[in-house]
C-alpha cells in the first residue's frame with residue numbers, strides 16, 4: 533500500500549446481456565463432424581448464444597451497461613469513464629467504448645477499450661481500481677463484450693464449439709478507504725512469448741487485409757488447445773494463490789470463486805489444485821460457452837441476482853486468455 537491509496541473501488545451495480553439465439557451442440561452436429569457427447573464431456577458446454585445481425589460488441593455492451601447503471605442508481609451523465617474489454621470490437625477504430633458512450637449518451641465521460649482477450653475484464657477492473665483508489669474518478673463503467681461467433685471459423689470443430697457471444701458490466705464507485713467493502717486486490721500479468729497459443733494470426737496492421745490470408749482463414753481464432761489447457765490451469769491457479777496470499781486469506785474464507793468460463797475441465801483442475809469444492813465455483817459454461825472477456829461479469833451478474841453473492845461475502849475472480857494474459861481479483865461485497 534502507498535500514500536496514494538486514499539479511496540476504495542466499490543461495486544455499485546451489475547448487468548448482463550445475452551443474445552436470444554441459442555445454438556446447441558445438437559445444432560452443431562448437423563454441420564460439423566462432432567457430437568453432443570464429445571463437446572459436453574471435453575468442455576462442459578451444451579449450448580451458446582449467437583448475436584443477431586443487429587447485435588455487435590458495442591450494442592450488447594450498451595445493453596449490459598444500461599442495466600448496471602440502473603442497478604447502481606446513477607445517470608449516464610454521471611460517468612467519468614467507460615472501459616470496454618473486447619477482442620471482437622465493432623471495428624478496428626474508433627474504440628467499441630466510444631460507440632457505447634454514444635449509445636448510453638454518457639456525455640462527458642472518457643471511453644476506451646482494453647485488449648487482453650479472456651483476461652480483459654480483470655485488466656479493466658484493475659485499471660478502474662487505480663483511478664478510483666487515487667481519487668481521480670467517482671464513477672466508472674467497465675464492460676466485457678464479445679461477438680466471438682464472428683471471429684471463429686465455423687468449419688474448425690476444435691475451436692468453434694467453444695465460443696459464444698454476450699456482455700457483462702460492472703458499475704464501480706469511489707468509496708471511502710475505511711469501508712470494509714470493495715475491490716480488495718487485482719493482479720494482472722502477460723507473457724508475449726506465448727502469443728502463438730491462441731491468436732487471430734491475420735495481421736491487419738502487419739500485412740494489411742489480403743486475399744491469401746483470407747483464403748488461409750487467418751482472420752479467425754487459431755488455438756493450440758492442448759497446450760493452452762495446461763498453461764491455463766497453471767497460471768489461473770498461481771494467480772489466485774497470489775491474490776489469497778496478498779489478502780492473508782485462505783480458500784476457506786472465500787464464499788464464491790468466479791472463474792473465466794474457458795472449459796469445465798480447466799476450472800475443475802484449478803479448483804482441485806486449490807482444494808476448493810466445485811459447489812462453491814460459479815459455472816454457467818453449459819449455457820453460454822466461452823464468452824471471453826464477457827464471462828466473468830456475466831457470472832458476477834448472475835451470481836448476484838440469483839442470491840449466490842450476499843453482503844459481506846468474499847469472491848475471487850480468476851482468468852487466463854490469449855496474449856498470454858492472466859489475472860485475479862478479490863471482492864468483498
Ligand code: COA
Nearest residue numbers: 566567570574650689690693757758760761794795852853
Ligand atoms: N468433436 C469431435 N472431435 C474433436 C472435436 C470436436 N468438436 N475437436 C477436436 N476433436 C478431435 C481432434 O481432432 C482429436 O482427434 P485425433 O486424436 O484423431 O487427432 C481428438 O478430438 C482429441 O483432440 P485434442 O485437441 O487432444 O482434445 P482435447 O481433449 O485437448 O480437447 C479442447 C480439445 C479444445 C476442448 C481442449 O484442448 C481445450 O479446451 N483447451 C483449452 C481451450 C481454451 O479454453 N481456450 C481458451 C482459453 S481462454
